[in-house]
Amino acid sequence: MSQEPINRPDLDSQVVRQLETGRPDLSFTPLLEKEFREFCLSQIVSRGRLAASVAFVLALAVTSVAFLLSDPGPAASPNPVALALLYPLLGSIVLATLVPALRGHYEVITGVAIALAGLCGTYIVQVAASNDASYVLASQVLLILYACRFLGLRFKFGVSIAGVLIVANAVGGLVLGLPTHELMYMTAILAAATIIGTVSSYNWEKTLRLTFIEQRMLNELAQRDGLTGLYNRRIFDDYIQRVWRQARRDEVPVEIILIDIDHFKIYNDLYGHQAGDDCLRRVAQVIQRAAKRPFDFGARYGGEEFVLVLYGPPDDYARTLPEQLRQDIMALAIQHEGSRVVPTISVSVGVAIADPNSGRSLTGAIQAADEALYEAKQCGRNRVIFKDASESEVETGNFRAAYRQVS
Numbered sequence: 001m002s003q004e005p006i007n008r009p010d011l012d013s014q015v016v017r018q019l020e021t022g023r024p025d026l027s028f029t030p031l032l033e034k035e036f037r038e039f040c041l042s043q044i045v046s047r048g049r050l051a052a053s054v055a056f057v058l059a060l061a062v063t064s065v066a067f068l069l070s071d072p073g074p075a076a077s078p079n080p081v082a083l084a085l086l087y088p089l090l091g092s093i094v095l096a097t098l099v100p101a102l103r104g105h106y107e108v109i110t111g112v113a114i115a116l117a118g119l120c121g122t123y124i125v126q127v128a129a130s131n132d133a134s135y136v137l138a139s140q141v142l143l144i145l146y147a148c149r150f151l152g153l154r155f156k157f158g159v160s161i162a163g164v165l166i167v168a169n170a171v172g173g174l175v176l177g178l179p180t181h182e183l184m185y186m187t188a189i190l191a192a193a194t195i196i197g198t199v200s201s202y203n204w205e206k207t208l209r210l211t212f213i214e215q216r217m218l219n220e221l222a223q224r225d226g227l228t229g230l231y232n233r234r235i236f237d238d239y240i241q242r243v244w245r246q247a248r249r250d251e252v253p254v255e256i257i258l259i260d261i262d263h264f265k266i267y268n269d270l271y272g273h274q275a276g277d278d279c280l281r282r283v284a285q286v287i288q289r290a291a292k293r294p295f296d297f298g299a300r301y302g303g304e305e306f307v308l309v310l311y312g313p314p315d316d317y318a319r320t321l322p323e324q325l326r327q328d329i330m331a332l333a334i335q336h337e338g339s340r341v342v343p344t345i346s347v348s349v350g351v352a353i354a355d356p357n358s359g360r361s362l363t364g365a366i367q368a369a370d371e372a373l374y375e376a377k378q379c380g381r382n383r384v385i386f387k388d389a390s391e392s393e394v395e396t397g398n399f400r401a402a403y404r405q406v407s
Helices: 014-021 030-069 080-098 106-130 134-150 155-176 180-223 233-250 264-271 273-290 315-330 362-378 398-406
Strands: 254-261 297-302 305-311 347-354 384-388
Touching (some): 030 080, 030 134, 030 180, 106 155, 134 155, 134 180, 155 180, 233 254, 233 297, 233 305, 233 362, 254 264, 254 273, 254 315, 264 273, 273 297, 273 305, 273 315, 305 315, 315 347, 315 384, 347 362, 362 384
Parallel strands (some): 347 384
Antiparallel strands (some): 254 305
């Protein structure tokens, strides 16, 4: 049974597209992948701390028992040099979960530590095997399963560690001159452990990615206007502040585009609220499609008014997009017999281009776009008016009072 295609702007996002495709290759788009890594770290750090701490204590206990109960000799006694490396490596994993400066590098630190610990273990195993004590191979099997399952490492780290240990086992066996059949047996056991561990790691990461995507989708829906699917006013007020600060750091301009549907109250009265809602949704879809680049975004500013923010737009793009928006909304051909401008739905557009480093405030930049929209209304509607935010002198609050009188 085929599903109806999703057309609503609130569902037309990279988050939902990733959720629908499933992405079995365990990768997202670059921006989403960066967010997932942060989410992943928040989920695995406490888990890794517990797993590394338990491993450290167990390794210490097993070593102590081995020294106390075993007969002296290389086949039974752990190599002191290898052990001298093993404990600091396990300790480094715990440290990576506790020190804030290291926490962001937890996976790399843990992956390197486990790989080096595995090499130490491989050395111990190979020495033991050359002295007819190949049962020590169990430690390597446990290490692979431990790395893949309990430390919370992503799939690629688990596979890399397992691959290093298998290669090290084969090379070490050849160097020490282990019998071929014994070396093949050890390699097969490690390969089987790798398959079990990495399949478990793959499924765990895929589940974690699905959880991340579902949470992102729920967060997006909570941030969206229920009717149009664009960001709501509360999110706009928060996000525009962050975009403004980022633009100041990057020394790029911000373009604020206010879009108001002409004579929308008349349209609502003439065609009914259901038709009015459908009109708002269709206009919102056009605005949503215009927010193509990473930091661009559209929002419902209030009533029949929308806002589109462009981050550092090139000059030609900044000038042509607002007019293209106006034409695309006209191209919807939504009949409006009550319009005093054209017989279809049209919009008035006010545009302000502001440089955050010019001394103009964000409030002033938005006010400049307000002023431009007001001028577009005064000049007959269905047009685009540009304002340089640095030149606007309108006092905050005056525009809205005047605008309500002419809308």
